[in-house]
Amino acid sequence: MTPAAYIELKEVRKAYRIGKEDISIFSGLDLAIPQGDFIAIMGPSGSGKSTLLNMLAGIDRPDAGSVSIGDHRLDGMGERALSSWRAHNIGIVFQFYNLLPMLTAAENVELPLLLKPLSAKERRDRVGKVLDLVGLAGREKQRPSSMSGGQQQRVGIARAIVSDPGLLLCDEPTGDLDRVSADDVLQMLNFLNRELGKTIIMVTHDPRAAGSARRTLHLDKGQFIEAEKAA
Amino acid sequence: MTFLDLARKNAWRKPLRTTLLIVCIAVAFLIHGLTASLLAGSQGVSAASDDILGVMSASGRGQPLPMAHRVRIAADPDVAAVGYMTRLRGFVDVEKNVVPISAVDPALLMETNGRELGLTPDLLEAIGQGRDRVLVGRALAEAEGWSVGQNITVTAFQVAKQDGGRDWRFVIAGIFEGESASTDTYFTIARYDYVNAARAKDKDTVDAFIIKPRDGISPGVLAAHIDALFANSAAPTRTQSEKQFLEAFLRQYADIGLIVDLVTGAAFITLLMIVINTMVFAVRERSFVIAVLKTLGISRMTILTLVLGETLFMFIIGGAIGLALARAGAIFAGPSLGLVFSPVVLLHATAIVLVLGLATGLVPAVNAMRTPIMKAFRAR
Numbered sequence: 126m127t128p129a130a131y132i133e134l135k136e137v138r139k140a141y142r143i144g145k146e147d148i149s150i151f152s153g154l155d156l157a158i159p160q161g162d163f164i165a166i167m168g169p170s171g172s173g174k175s176t177l178l179n180m181l182a183g184i185d186r187p188d189a190g191s192v193s194i195g196d197h198r199l200d201g202m203g204e205r206a207l208s209s210w211r212a213h214n215i216g217i218v219f220q221f222y223n224l225l226p227m228l229t230a231a232e233n234v235e236l237p238l239l240l241k242p243l244s245a246k247e248r249r250d251r252v253g254k255v256l257d258l259v260g261l262a263g264r265e266k267q268r269p270s271s272m273s274g275g276q277q278q279r280v281g282i283a284r285a286i287v288s289d290p291g292l293l294l295c296d297e298p299t300g301d302l303d304r305v306s307a308d309d310v311l312q313m314l315n316f317l318n319r320e321l322g323k324t325i326i327m328v329t330h331d332p333r334a335a336g337s338a339r340r341t342l343h344l345d346k347g348q349f350i351e352a353e354k355a356a
Numbered sequence: 357m358t359f360l361d362l363a364r365k366n367a368w369r370k371p372l373r374t375t376l377l378i379v380c381i382a383v384a385f386l387i388h389g390l391t392a393s394l395l396a397g398s399q400g401v402s403a404a405s406d407d408i409l410g411v412m413s414a415s416g417r418g419q420p421l422p423m424a425h426r427v428r429i430a431a432d433p434d435v436a437a438v439g440y441m442t443r444l445r446g447f448v449d450v451e452k453n454v455v456p457i458s459a460v461d462p463a464l465l466m467e468t469n470g471r472e473l474g475l476t477p478d479l480l481e482a483i484g485q486g487r488d489r490v491l492v493g494r495a496l497a498e499a500e501g502w503s504v505g506q507n508i509t510v511t512a513f514q515v516a517k518q519d520g521g522r523d524w525r526f527v528i529a530g531i532f533e534g535e536s537a538s539t540d541t542y543f544t545i546a547r548y549d550y551v552n553a554a555r556a557k558d559k560d561t562v563d564a565f566i567i568k569p570r571d572g573i574s575p576g577v578l579a580a581h582i583d584a585l586f587a588n589s590a591a592p593t594r595t596q597s598e599k600q601f602l603e604a605f606l607r608q609y610a611d612i613g614l615i616v617d618l619v620t621g622a623a624f625i626t627l628l629m630i631v632i633n634t635m636v637f638a639v640r641e642r643s644f645v646i647a648v649l650k651t652l653g654i655s656r657m658t659i660l661t662l663v664l665g666e667t668l669f670m671f672i673i674g675g676a677i678g679l680a681l682a683r684a685g686a687i688f689a690g691p692s693l694g695l696v697f698s699p700v701v702l703l704h705a706t707a708i709v710l711v712l713g714l715a716t717g718l719v720p721a722v723n724a725m726r727t728p729i730m731k732a733f734r735a736r
Contacts, residue, residue, distance in 0.1 A: 184651060184729040205655055212653025223648045227365045232357050237652045239359060248357075284652075 131160035131324055132181065132292070137190035139176060150176050151347040153190070160291070163318040163325040165338035172344045174328045175296065181326060182217055182294050183207040194292060212240045216285025220297035222277040224269040230280045231256065231265035237288045255283040259313060275306025282313055286323070293317065295327040299334045311337040359658065363665035369642070374670060377634060381674025382681070384620075384627040388705060389682020391616040393695040407575050407597070408469050411565040411582060414592040420561035421591050428585060429565055434573040439464035440562040444551055446510035446524065448500065455496065455510050456543040457524075459551035462491075468568045469598075473541075474533040482529035487550035489529035493541030497531045504528050510544075516556045524551075537696060567595075624712065631716040635667055639720040646724045647732035660725040667717030668710070675709035 134156040140149045150173045158164055168174050179185035180192050183199045184207075192199045197210055216237075224233045231252050238248045256262055259279040269277050278298060285293055295314065299307035315337055317323045327338060335341045342349050367374050411429065413419035423440070430438045444457040462483050466475050475491070483489045492502055502508065505528060512522045526546060534541040552559055569578045579595035586593045639646070646659060679702065686697035 179730060182651065205657075208650070208653050208655040210653075211651065217651050223644060225645055225648065227369045228357075228362075232361075235357050236362075236649070236654075239357070239362075240653055 130157040131162075131195060132156065132158040132326070133191075133193045134177075134180075134187075135191045135193075137180070137187045137192065139173075139180070139185075139187050149347065151187070151190075154347060154349075156342075156349070158324070158326070160324055161318070161322050163314070163337075163339045164327065165335035165341040166326065166328050166344055167330065167332070167335050167341055168344035173347050174344055177344070178294055178296055178326065178328050181292075182215060183211055212237060213288065214290050215292045215294055216288070216290045218278070218281050218285050218293060218295040218298045220300040222269070222274075222281045222301075224277055224280055224284075226269055229266050229268055230261060230272070230283075233269070233280055234283045234287050237284060241288060251287060252283075255287045256280075258286075259283045260309075273306070274302050275309055278302060278306065278310050279313070282310070282317075286317060286321075291324060293323050293325045295325060295329075297329055297331075298327060299329065299331055307331070307334065359662060360665065363662050364669055366642075366645070366662065367666045367669050370638070373634065373638070377631060377670055378674040378677070380627060380630055381671055382678035384623045385675045385678025385705060385709070386681045386685075387623045387678075388620040388708065389679045389697065389701065390685055390695065391619050392701045392704065393682060393686045393697045395613055395616045396696045396698045396701050407569065408472070409567040409569065409575055409579055409582070409595050410598055411567060411593045411595045412563065414583070414594040417563070419591075420558050420563060421565065421593065423560045423562060425586065425589075425591065425593070426562075426565060429567065429582060432578075432582065432585070434570055434578050434581070435567055436570045437464065437467035437568040439468040439566040440548065440564065441465075441566060442548060442551060442558075442561070442563045444510070444512055444515050444524065444546065446512040446515075446522070448508065448510055453500075455500070457490070457510060457546050458543060459546045459548040461548050462545065465545065465566070468566045472535050472539060473545075474535050474539070476532075479530040479532055483545070483547065485529060486527065487547055487553075488526050489547065490526040491530045491532050491545040492528050493543050493545075494531055494533050495540075495542040496544060497528075499542070502528055502531075504530055515551070517554050518556050520556070524554075537698075566598075624708070628712065628716055631667065631670075631712075632719055635663075635716060635720040636723065639663060639724050643727060643732040646727060647729045650729045650732070656725045660721045663721035663724050664714055664717040667720075668713035671709050671713030671716070675705065675713075679705050679709075 134154055137151050137154040138149075139151045140147045142148075154173075154177075156177075166174050166177065176185060180187060180199070181194065183202070187200055190200070195214065197214070199207065199210070202210065224230075225236070228236075231249075234252045234255060235248055238251060243251070253262070253265070256265060259282055261276065261279055261283065264272070264276070269280065272280070278301075282298075293314070298314070299310050302310060311334055314325055314327065318325050318339075325338070327334065329335050344350070411421070411425070413421050420442070426438060426440060429435060439461060441458045441460045444459055446455055446457065447453050448455050462475075462480055465473070466480055470480075479491055483491050490508075492500075497503070508526050508528060510524045510526065512524055515524075516522050517524070526544070532541060532545070548562075567578070567582070569575050575597055579597070582595045583593050649659060649662075650656075683697045683702075686695040689695060
């Protein structure tokens with residue numbers, strides 16, 4: 126791994142079997158991303174964006190090749206080690222928020238902290254700070270069903286950053302939001318990247334969303350076909 | 357919030373479904389609690405002693421033994437005390453209202469199992485006041501609404517008097533309480549001398565001798581020894597512990613243990629299927645919740661524990677309600693129905709609550725644990 130590469134994929138191969146046919150997604154994908162970068166990944170459906178994100182999250186594995194993040198080789202880790210790694214190193218922001226409906230906003234945000242050796246008060250304090258950071262102070266007791274899409278996505282972001290991970294993986298974070306809410310979310314991601322130094326990988330179909338990233342990578346048929354700097 | 361809160365909130369996500377499941381579990385444990393209480397208290401079996409021996413005719417419990425046997429039994433150096441009794445089953449007012457009577461020598465009964473029955477010197481003195489005096493057990497007195505000093509008439513099913521009548525008149529001299537709640541007190545103690553003098557046949561015979569072995573003597577060995585003593589006599593005996601006798605007596609009518617096992621077994625198997633089925637659907641329904649928890653880094657074992665905790669939570673609530681109702685039933689109807697909700701019943705039921713809670717949760721929990729994250733997200 127080069128000293129600058131925080132995320133590194135080498136010769137990654139991945140195929141899915143559909144019926145009797147093997148569909149190749151990646152056949153030797155390479156990628157190197159330095160720490161603190163904010164990358165948007167775009168591409169048509171079936172290009173492998175979600176598969177790439179799943180591999181970076183450790184919830185899917187390559188058939189061959191290596192996936193490294195920081196000092197960890199994900200492709201060689203067992204289920205238990207991957208769970209623990211996810212709990213301590215990454216935050217995931219989903220397109221449809223994936224908040225647990227029976228929990229309040231604060232409880233949803235608190236979930237990742239249950240895995241950490243923190244007292245109830247420490248957890249409450251940290252949840253309060255993060256909700257304040259995403260502009261949801263005072264809405265701790267609200268349930269997701271009583272919040273707008275933008276607010277729910279902010280809870281999702283708060284949940285992703287509450288355990289202070291170095292890497293944020295965002296799967297279409299603005300895909301289900303109106304323009305105003307989407308802009309809010311993108312501003313927040315920019316803030317997290319520029320002010321808090323989080324490395325962010327964002328999969329998106331939306332060129333406006335991609336425009337807020339530092340770089341955009343285009344993925345097609347399992348290969349990055351071009352890279353461009355954001356304006 | 358803790359993982360326990362999370363399991364609880366998961367369980368209450370669909371309040372109606374969870375409430376119905378808890379009611380279902382409560383009913384199953386109410387049935388179990390009542391039937392197990394019936395078994396435990398089956399007319400005193402739970403409180404019956406393994407140490408006190410009953411000597412009956414080897415030809416059957418309906419066959420009397422000669423009083424002469426008592427002298428030979430009492431002569432055995434391993435016997436501390438020996439009493440005797442003859443039964444006088446009858447009814448009051450209507451045939452369904454059966455009243456069991458044991459005609460005994462009260463002083464000898466006091467020596468053999470006076471402590472277990474809760475007999476006191478005052479009660480002994482009271483029954484000694486007249487030949488027609490009787491002591492009534494607390495459970496029977498409450499069921500019949502009898503009190504001390506009351507005259508009662510019991511119509512015997514079989515034992516006729518010398519005048520041809522079957523109505524036996526008694527005066528209640530006292531009420532005995534029994535040593536513990538599980539002691540059978542649903543019977544009356546009458547005086548043998550009164551019944552023996554008045555009955556038309558089988559005079560100077562008894563239905564059973566009651567033996568208290570000396571300390572340190574094995575009841576089983578003594579029982580075999582006594583039976584050997586009369587093996588070649590005209591009236592051979594069969595000696596059993598009080599507990600064995602009562603259990604054998606009850607089995608003549610029905611194997612209550614088997615009935616309890618079948619009833620509760622059927623209830624629990626039905627319950628098991630209902631809860632497993634519902635939980636499998638409930639877990640499948642919120643696959644995405646499981647997937648989210650996994651992506652947050654919550655381990656497969658914690659997911660397994662969460663789902664198991666959820667079913668356990670429902671079983672503990674439902675089980676506690678059912679067993680509390682069974683206990684209330686045993687308190688209010690116990691004396692007349694012979695229900696004893698003993699600590700053993702509670703302990704046994706608690707163990708079943710835990711085992712069933714874990715067993716029913718296992719299938720959905722393992723499913724939740726093994727479902728891959730991506731598949732779980734797709735199932736949303």
